[in-house]
Amino acid sequence: MKPVTITTLLAMKRAGEKITSLTAYDYSFAHLLDKAGIDVIIVGDSLGMVLQGHENTLPVSVDDMVYHSRCVARGCTRAFIVVDLPFMSYESGREQALSNAGRLLKEGRAHMVKLEGGRTMVDTVRFLTERGIPVCGHVGLTPQLVHQLGGFRVQGRDSQAAARIREDAQALQDAGASLLVLESMPVGLAEKISRDLAIPTIGIGAGPACDGQVLVLQDLLGIYPRPTPKFAKNFMHGADSIQTAIEAYAKAVRAGTFPGPEHSFAD
Numbered sequence: 644m645k646p647v648t649i650t651t652l653l654a655m656k657r658a659g660e661k662i663t664s665l666t667a668y669d670y671s672f673a674h675l676l677d678k679a680g681i682d683v684i685i686v687g688d689s690l691g692m693v694l695q696g697h698e699n700t701l702p703v704s705v706d707d708m709v710y711h712s713r714c715v716a717r718g719c720t721r722a723f724i725v726v727d728l729p730f731m732s733y734e735s736g737r738e739q740a741l742s743n744a745g746r747l748l749k750e751g752r753a754h755m756v757k758l759e760g761g762r763t764m765v766d767t768v769r770f771l772t773e774r775g776i777p778v779c780g781h782v783g784l785t786p787q788l789v790h791q792l793g794g795f796r797v798q799g800r801d802s803q804a805a806a807r808i809r810e811d812a813q814a815l816q817d818a819g820a821s822l823l824v825l826e827s828m829p830v831g832l833a834e835k836i837s838r839d840l841a842i843p844t845i846g847i848g849a850g851p852a853c854d855g856q857v858l859v860l861q862d863l864l865g866i867y868p869r870p871t872p873k874f875a876k877n878f879m880h881g882a883d884s885i886q887t888a889i890e891a892y893a894k895a896v897r898a899g900t901f902p903g904p905e906h907s908f909a910d
């Protein structure tokens with residue numbers, strides 16, 4: 644099977660084909676996901692919570708991300724690999740962002756880096772993309788700002804907040820981002836952003852109208868011991884193996900049956 648590239652993802656959006664995505668942090672799971680035809684593997688800083696057991700993603704280091712990215716890359720022949728820049732590895736300036744993003748691509752074998760934030764990140768996104776680093780944006784609930792947001796809360800509920808998120812999404816695309824994660828926002832807002840933008844959107848807790856969907860793998864497997872968000876679905880229910888559960892997830896995303904209303908936030 645041909646490797647997935649940003650061109651593949653753009654063509655999928657244009658054709659109305661849903662993009663499947665999951666997180667992974669190691670070789671064996673990455674191999675399983677790759678074999679199941681998952682298009683995009685996100686090596687998320689969620690690893691700070693689901694692998695390392697922290698309360699949030701803030702303690703994760705660039706070295707952690709490089710290590711897990713390299714493990715994932717060894718398991719993949721087809722999937723497109725997006726790797727998070729962790730908290731405080733890009734905020735102090737574009738040179739810091741370039742140097743850490745470069746490590747994720749050179750040492751971690753990432754295909755693209757992801758960073759959180761809207762208009763405040765425009766300058767950084769432009770700087771990275773003009774220097775050959777593909778960037779995925781991340782708006783809505785940005786978990787690295789958990790303390791500023793007052794918890795892991797749905798974003799964009801009132802019209803002013805929704806308008807700001809739409810503007811942020813547009814600004815990131817204009818700065819050169821070629822993929823955008825939309826997290827924890829009302830269905831209608833994510834639908835408008837996905838329609839407005841030329842680049843693909845990948846939703847998590849953002850309803851079914853996004854161009855693709857992502858879940859944290861441990862949530863799909865139902866093995867995270869702490870409370871999980873409303874949008875998480877345990878696909879091991881009714882599945883006889885991890886492989887079957889991953890395939891059921893991919894099938895439901897492609898068919899547009901996941902996420903349903905019970906896994907989404909109404910307007």
Ligand code: KIV
Pocket residue numbers: 666685686687688689690727824847857858859
């Ligand atoms: O950290 C993460 O795993 C993520 C994805 C859920 C998008 O940001």
